[in-house]
Amino acid sequence: MEYKIQEVSKKLEVPESTIRYWETEFSELIMPKRTPGGQRRYSQRDLDHLAQIKKLLHLKNRTISQAKTILKSGNEDVEKINWGKQTILLTGGTGSFGKYFCKTMIEKYHPRIIRVYSRDELKQHEMRQTFGEDVIRYFIGDVRDADRLKRAMEGVDIVVHAAALKQVPSCEYNPFEAVKTNIHGAENIIDAAIDVGVKKVVALSTDKAVNPANLYGATKLCAEKIFVQGNAYSGSRGTRFSCVRYGNVIGSRGSVIPLFKEQKKTGKITITDGRMTRFWISLERAVELVIMALRHAQGGEIFVPKIPSMKVVDLAKAVAPECEIEIIGIRPGEKLHESLITEEEGRNAIFYKGMYIVLPNYTWWEERRNYKTAQKLPDGFIYTSNLNDEWLGVEDLRKLLYDPSFAEEESASRFLSTLHRLNEKVVLGLLNTEEGFSETPNTASVLP
Ligand SMILES: NC(=O)c1ccc[n+]([C@@H]2O[C@H](COP(=O)([O-])OP(=O)(O)OC[C@H]3O[C@@H](n4cnc5c(N)ncnc54)[C@H](OP(=O)(O)O)[C@@H]3O)[C@@H](O)[C@H]2O)c1
Numbered sequence: 487m488e489y490k491i492q493e494v495s496k497k498l499e500v501p502e503s504t505i506r507y508w509e510t511e512f513s514e515l516i517m518p519k520r521t522p523g524g525q526r527r528y529s530q531r532d533l534d535h536l537a538q539i540k541k542l543l544h545l546k547n548r549t550i551s552q553a554k555t556i557l558k559s560g561n562e563d564v565e566k567i568n569w570g571k572q573t574i575l576l577t578g579g580t581g582s583f584g585k586y587f588c589k590t591m592i593e594k595y596h597p598r599i600i601r602v603y604s605r606d607e608l609k610q611h612e613m614r615q616t617f618g619e620d621v622i623r624y625f626i627g628d629v630r631d632a633d634r635l636k637r638a639m640e641g642v643d644i645v646v647h648a649a650a651l652k653q654v655p656s657c658e659y660n661p662f663e664a665v666k667t668n669i670h671g672a673e674n675i676i677d678a679a680i681d682v683g684v685k686k687v688v689a690l691s692t693d694k695a696v697n698p699a700n701l702y703g704a705t706k707l708c709a710e711k712i713f714v715q716g717n718a719y720s721g722s723r724g725t726r727f728s729c730v731r732y733g734n735v736i737g738s739r740g741s742v743i744p745l746f747k748e749q750k751k752t753g754k755i756t757i758t759d760g761r762m763t764r765f766w767i768s769l770e771r772a773v774e775l776v777i778m779a780l781r782h783a784q785g786g787e788i789f790v791p792k793i794p795s796m797k798v799v800d801l802a803k804a805v806a807p808e809c810e811i812e813i814i815g816i817r818p819g820e821k822l823h824e825s826l827i828t829e830e831e832g833r834n835a836i837f838y839k840g841m842y843i844v845l846p847n848y849t850w851w852e853e854r855r856n857y858k859t860a861q862k863l864p865d866g867f868i869y870t871s872n873l874n875d876e877w878l879g880v881e882d883l884r885k886l887l888y889d890p891s892f893a894e895e896e897s898a899s900r901f902l903s904t905l906h907r908l909n910e911k912v913v914l915g916l917l918n919t920e921e922g923f924s925e926t927p928n929t930a931s932v933l934p
Contacts, residue, residue, distance in 0.1 A: 488519070488527040497533065498540055508539050511550055515539075515557060567644075567781060569595040575642045575684075576602050577629055577675065578649030579622075580609035582735065583690065586769040587646065587776065588613075592621055595777075603627050603638055604649060629671030636678040646776055647675050647689040650706070654694075654819055657702035668705035669712070676716035680725050688779045689713045690772075691731040691788070693765055693824040693871075700819030710788065714846050717785040726785035730775050733765025733793060733824055733871065743805060743887070750806040759816045762798040763823045763871040766878060767791060778841065784856045786846030790826050790835075795874035796883060804883035823872040832867035836860035842869065 495502045509516045509526075515535040518526040528536075535557070542553040574591070578584050579602025591597050603625045604610065610624040627634040629649045639645065650668050651657055657664035672689065679687050691710045694703035709729075716727040749755045771791060779789040802811055816822065827835055827842055835844045838860035845857075878886070 487530055489529075489533060491518075491526050491528070494528050494533060494536060498536055500536075500540055505536065508536060512539060512554065512557070569597045572597045572643045573599045573641055574601065574644045574646060575625075575639055576600055576646045576648065577671075578604055578647070578690075580604045580606065580613050581648060582769060583648045583772060585613065585616075587648070587773050588617055588622055590770070590773045590777075592617070597621065599623055601625050601638060601642065603629075603635075628667075629674055630666050632674040632677060635674050636681055639678045639682045639684060642682065643685050644780060645675060645679055645684050645687040646780075647672070647687060650690070650709075652692070652702060654700050654702045657705065658700060658819060661701050664701055664705045668702075669708045672709035672712055676712065676719065676727060679727070680716075680720050680723050683723055684725050686780055686783055687713070687716075687725065687727045688776055688783065689727070689729045690776070691729045693731065693733045693826050695731065696825040696828055699821050714786045714788070715848075717846070718848070720785075726783055728779055728783035728785060728787045728789065730772075730779050730789045730791075731826060732767045732772055732775065732791055733826065735767055735769055735772055742801070746802060746805040750809055753808075754810045754812055755802045755806055756812045756814045757798050757802055758814055758820060759822060760799050760811075760813050761822055761872075762816075763795050763874075764798065765793050765795055765824055765826060765871045765874070767793045775841065778839065782838075782843075782856065786848070788831075788844040790842040790844065790869065792837075792840055792842065792876070794876040794878050795871040796878040800878070800880045801883055803880045804887055807880075807884075823870050825868065825870045827867070827869035829866060829868045832863055832869070835863050835867070837863060 489497070491502050491505060494500075494505055498505070509518070512535065516528075516532045518528045518532055521527060538557065539553060542548040542556060543550070548556065569591070574597055576584055576587060579588065579600070581604070584602065584604075588600055588602070591600060598621075600621055601623045602610065602613065605626065605628050607626055610626065613622070614624060625638045627638055629635060629647075649671060651660075651664050657668075675687065675689070678684075689709060691706050692703070694700065695706035695710050696703075698704040698707050710731070713727045713729050717725075720726070746755055771793065775789060775791045779787070783789075799811065802809070827844060831844045834847050835842050836857055837843075838857050842863070843857065843860070
């Protein structure tokens with residue numbers, strides 16, 4: 487498709503003379519063809535660049551030279567978000583991630599308002615006791631309810647979508663419910679965000695979504711896919727959708743540690759397979775990742791943090807070194823090792839500022855020009871919990887569980903030191919297994 491200068495002028499609502507001026511100033515970006523009669527013919531790419539230039543100069547009040555730098559480095563969206571002006575809708579705001587996100591936001595970023603969106607009024611009431619109402623607003627609502635979501639999103643700049651059904655067994659036994667919340671809920675978020683003109687949406691996903699072995703993972707895979715492809719619907723509204731994907735969160739609801747501790751009293755700990763490994767991340771790191779994603783996202787990326795792995799056996803040894811370990815066999819829907827990036831995704835992923843980013847592979851992405859300084863990944867790259875180059879051993883885990891002062895040691899890895907700065911509950915060792923089968927008492931210490 488090619489456009490005459492009159493058409494470009496009309497589309498962008500900018501005089502032809504300005505377009506010609508920008509063409510001279512940004513000659514590396516705007517290169518219209520000439521007809522035999524000397525008439526300019528602009529490509530879609532030229533048009534998109536002109537739209538970017540207009541946005542920077544007219545809406546963001548950048549100078550020509552600033553705009554040149556931004557467009558050259560491609561880092562327009564890496565600038566700091568002016569949080570003081572942002573109204574954020576946080577679905578699942580009363581969950582483990584949600585509360586830590588609010589805490590971090592209030593302490594460090596000072597957003598204008600955070601609207602917490604969830605179903606249960608008791609959890610919101612409890613949250614109100616801790617967080618008050620200065621910054622946080624409490625909205626009762628279900629992500630399955632499209633109308634309510636749209637109302638709640640009025641005037642919102644940023645959406646963080648954390649609400650989900652995330653327990654593996656509960657999703658297996660209530661499959662339609664898992665689909666309604668995790669897939670239809672995601673669809674409703676996308677519709678509402680586009681309709682009300684939200685700028686950025688980041689949705690939380692999990693390693694269980696990678697080659698899923700259970701329904702929970704499958705619903706999160708669908709949600710990821712529709713968030714990536716949701717960008718195709720946003721068109722001129724410009725809403726950008728991206729995801730973050732990570733492994734088990736230490737300190738979120740549901741935990742294998744209390745079960746290990748219970749079993750410890752019997753002198754025997756059960757695990758399903760001695761070879762099992764998992765990724766681990768702190769809540770703080772998960773929140774940081776979402777904030778990074780909000781800053782950098784151009785739309786369609788999946789942001790994956792570089793995090794350590796651990797052997798489940800080592801965790802058992804850290805909790806109860808004196809106990810016998812009984813291996814009881816792997817369960818349906820359970821994997822030996824988790825993946826955060828598959829080989830297929832690795833081909834289209836980069837390493838950037840301490841995280842992997844799986845880039846979208848579609849035409850609407852081509853014009854976005856970010857991550858210029860990113861490293862390409864080697865051929866055949868995959869990121870799985872058993873092939874990780876960072877590990878937490880028994881001693882690391884023990885220190886993590888029982889020795890808060892460890893964080894003070896200079897030698898402590900960044901990961902461990904972060905953990906100890908978390909809130910009291912986390913430091914006390916509520917290591918979480920998210921979505922685990924481990925909820926069934928007296929059966930297994932199976933990790934998700
Ligand atoms: N925890 C992990 O280890 C981990 C690992 C990787 C990814 N993730 C992802 O991170 C996200 C947050 O996890 P989390 O650990 O914070 O979970 P969580 O503690 O279980 O919190 C879930 C939140 O979602 C809300 N919620 C559930 N169903 C809802 C619905 N239909 N409509 C509105 N709100 C709903 C819950 O509140 P109400 O029940 O009151 O509605 C709660 O606020 C999830 O998307 C999860 O898949 C978690």
